[in-house]
Amino acid sequence: MMGTGVDGAMIGGEAILGARGLTKRFGAMCAANSIDYHLGPKEMAGIIGPNGAGKTTVFNLLTGVYAPDQGSVFFDGREITRLSPQQRVKLGIRRTFQLASTFDNLRVIDNLRLAYYHKQRQGRCSLGGMCSADLGEVRDESIDECLEQLELSKAAHLPVASLPLGSKRKLELAMALIGAPRVLLLDEPFAGLSEMEIGQIVAMLRHRCTRRMAVLIIEHKITWLKDLVDRISVLVNGEIIADGDYQTVLDSPVTRKSYWRVE
């Protein structure tokens, strides 16, 4: 019951990522209505909600794609409401997108290298650094390791365009993980995948993320989150209407009423 404040990690400023009174309107539609949300430093949490509930908007507000109309975003005890998306990535907030955001015309290995790019540029920005043919040895090792875990070693030098969607998703996840983020935001990571592929992604998340970083997953289907997350929140019409562990949320009358429309 991490969301209820029973767990020490969730109380007050100890959350790694937090939102306070976050509001975003698009014309007359209120995509996020005064949302308060906190994510613990090693917590794995999910947000579910019907289509158009504002799930992706919440991500866009947290990652800095949108500026909120009202409210603020906090990271590690510091306000980051006005930071740009890149600045947030540099702090360690990474996200994936509904449509796999890999680069089709680059090779698999180059996608991973680019995901490392901002790390390489930190501290030094010489012409030599910009034109260096490859990254340092240590980094390429972790890229190789990543490729192995993905079972993509053989495809390393193929263009991403030739990969099936499942592999693209895995690659995208790897691109997000290779920067060793502190918070990982996943936007419908299972959409369009087969059960087998979903199983692989779930395994990868368990193996690479559990108790290592904070993970927030947006999903349409609650079933995939059942065994994965510590806590689930339900977002309907831009508001969080329920929050708690899987069973609590599932049994909650508000959820049943507004999400499944059952009495």
Added chain:
Amino acid sequence: MSVPELAGTVVIGLAMSAIFFMLSVGLSLSYGLMRIVSLDQFLYYSVGAYMTYVVTSQAGNFWLGLLTGVIASCTLALTVEKSLYRRIYEKGVMFSMITSYGVLLVGIGAIKYIWGLVPRPVMTPIVGHVSLLGTTLPVYRFVVIGLAVVLYIGLRLFLERTIVGKAIRAGIEDVDKTEGLGIDVYRIFTLVFLLTAGLSALAGGIHAPLIMVDPHMGLKIIATAFMIVIIGGLGSIKGTVVSSLLIGQVMAFGFTIWAPAAEMAPFVIMLLVFLIRPTGLYGSQYLRR
């Protein structure tokens, strides 16, 4: 058409292609990456030519002039990019077209003020000739062709082997996703803009001995340069190479056979290409928005 005449025409065409390539490839890249139509590149082309003229006539060194032109143009381009483009990158193609056209006109005015309206000749740095298939051709044309080949190879290596080159290609595919990786795309924009300006200046300086340097030289070449960009397909280097080669030959043969055709033929080619492939020869499937 006799063999010597044919050989001469092909070489002249290749030299034209070389200059077209240097001028167009940057335009194509900057549209692909930044979604701008940068008409001020034709000012950097002129500045490159005028600096080459000044240094060649004063100091007697063409290559030094070329270098001066590139440095002067890049400095100017950096100022324009930091002060103007920064504000309009997000605003769509029309903004960049109009703004950069303004920069071009102001620059042409300045050139007229400084050097006057009279066209100026630039000495060819290499005066030798070579015999080829029964005709003699100036060595300089071969040097121009060779330089373009070297630039092409260098550019390909830069884009394919370096991490910044890969970031540029990623940006051409999708700027937002590239930004999502934590990459500061504006730094890359500046880099590509300067690269384009440098290439434009180089094209101007190299072109100077083959034509006369005059204040309107930039305006005269705009249509051809953009035609090459769109025939090749926006954002494609390979496409720019192929369409430069195509238009160079079409214009060279036009001049040899019937001069008025040289001006018109490229447009006919463009229309034909568009009938078959509306996105240009190598128009990228990734270029949307």
